[in-house]
Amino acid sequence: MKESRLWFWHLISGLALILLLGVHTVIQHFDSILTWLGFIPQAAWQSGGHLVGSLNFQHAVLPRMQSVSMTAVYLLLVVFGLFHGLYGLRSMIYELKFSAKAKQVVGVIILSIGIAAAVYGVYTVLAGHLNPPLGG
Amino acid sequence: MCSDPNKVIDVTKAVQDVILRIYRWDSSGTWGEDGRLVDYKVPVPSGMTILDALIWIKANLDHTLSWRAACRMGVCGSCGMFIHGKPLLACQTQVLKLHADVIEIRPLPNYPIVKDLVTDQxxxxxxxxxxxxxxxxxxxxxxxxxxxxxxxxxxxxxxxxxxxxxxxxxxxxxxxxxxxxxxxxxxxxxxxxxxxxxxxxxxxxxxxxxxxxxxxxxxxxxxxxxxxxxxxxxxxxxxxxxxxxxxxxxxxxMGCRTPESAGLMPAQQDNAVKAPNVPATPAFTVDQKK
Amino acid sequence: MAAKDNDLGIRGWVYAGRYSLQRYAYTLQRITGLGIILYLLIHLYVTAQKNAGEAAWAGAMDAVQPLHIGEYFLFLAIIIHACNGFRLVWAEFGLGLGRPIKNVYPYQTCLDRNRIFFYAILAVVFVLAVVGTADFFNLIRVL
The missing domain is CATH 1.10.1060.10 (Alpha-helical ferredoxin)
Structure with missing residues (x-):
């Protein structure tokens, strides 16, 4: 693909990630605020184990896995996040001082990592739907 | 700092001594393989530029010092150097305006050094x-x-x-x-x-x-x-x-259409009159209020 | 004629001279970006353990527990990268930089016109960092 298009999608994915990662970060990390607002059930804090709040498997992790909207957010996060991050990494490596030939090899390696991680990521996200009795 | 425009300044009298710490290197290895910083003490009068100071050093202290310059007034672009942590034109930088007792001058980074402050651009x-x-x-x-x-x-x-x-x-x-x-x-x-x-x-x-x-x-x-x-x-x-x-x-x-390029002016007529909206002289390129 | 190499190399990414904060926001963007992409790859693997059931999830969470404080720095890296990145996306699309002007000394550059945007971004980062810190260290329940 032409460099201008890759760069264009780098910027677009960056904008999308601000939204998606904003949602993701708030859900995963602003536990006390979300509980106070009622988005995380009190039960997630009272299960006895040390994994409470948004990390609680039964009351927080499972419902997220099986929610269609969260699945959509995760899918977009995987694709945009990997593209944006790996294109940025490739930029930095390309700006280092070594031969253009070796850079071509690095480009292929990064592309392979990207494809492998994307397949793994998409499978991970969809597994919650492929296998409903999971964790039960 | 707003000075009185009517005050007469003696530009021949040194106001203070400033040390110029200048990078020296040549291909014959006089200054070692990696080059060396050498101190030159310069008596600086008001208004002296880095370029003036380099000329003074060459005349009075060390005639082997090399740099490149031509117009002395920020038009030719020859005297770019890395002065006091920034790439600057030597002719447009006054020594006293840097407010430092020691000023480090290096050749411009990212170009190969030919000799001392001279780079290959x-x-x-x-x-x-x-x-x-x-x-x-x-x-x-x-x-x-x-x-x-x-x-x-x-x-x-x-x-x-x-x-x-x-x-x-x-x-x-x-x-x-x-x-x-x-x-x-x-x-x-x-x-x-x-x-x-x-x-x-x-x-x-x-x-x-x-x-x-x-x-x-x-x-x-x-x-x-x-x-x-x-x-x-x-x-x-x-x-x-x-x-x-x-x-x-x-x-x-996005595939937007490339705008059409300029067309030719109509052929000039013998009895052509100057268009009323053409300014008589170009505008000043320096803000007159400053 | 022999000439001496004088490229700053990767040193030039980190420090190149007495430039403004906007120049060093570039350095910060690189460092935070590198941290986030490395985290993302590890994060994908660790959270994938949820698919193996509750015990595996608890095991994975326990394994990364010692690195928990790293998550706080990750959060800071993300807000810096996201907020500054937001400014950069507009700038790279040529927006928010003004229009070409007639050169009149003292010269004005697009950095001067973009500075207000930059300071606004710094303010947003500060607010988000305060809220995030309060949440991370459970300061809200104390209040």
């Missing part, structure tokens, strides 16, 4: 040549163009700012990508590419795009903005590069 010149810094027309032969192109003042102002480039190369020294990526054209050539892309007489967008739309091209600029900070002429290369990216998005990605 062919990297910038080569890249500048590659982006075709001239107006490209499709008429063949070029002699077929009979007359002058029409351009309004708004169309002129769109690229005028970028056309004052001196090729001093300070922007290339400031750029973090130029520092590590040899194939990157750099702020000067990319800025000049926009100067021609924005010129309504030009038809060379596609040709220049081939030169810059690649993996070591324009997209290795990340708007650090150091080039615009360094530019002594207000060319604003960082701005030019972002505008060029915008133009690439518009024309190469």
């Amino acid at each position: 062919s990297r910038m010149i080569d890249a500048h040549t590659r982006i075709k810094p001239y107006i490209i027309r499709t008429e063949t032969p070029p002699e077929a163009i009979a007359g002058e192109f029409h351009q309004t003042e708004e169309e002129l102002v769109r690229y005028l700012q970028f056309s004052y480039c001196l090729k001093c190369g300070l922007c290339m020294s400031a750029c973090p990508t130029v520092a590590s990526l040899q194939e990157f054209p750099g702020p000067q050539p990319l800025g000049q590419a926009l100067r021609y892309v924005y010129d309504t007489r030009d038809e060379g967008f596609a040709e220049r795009l081939q030169e810059i739309d690649n993996k070591f091209g324009i997209f290795r600029c990340h708007f650090a903005g150091a080039c615009s900070e360094a530019c002594p002429k207000g060319i604003d290369p960082a701005f030019a590069i972002q505008l060029l990216k915008k133009e690439i998005v518009k024309r190469a990605i």
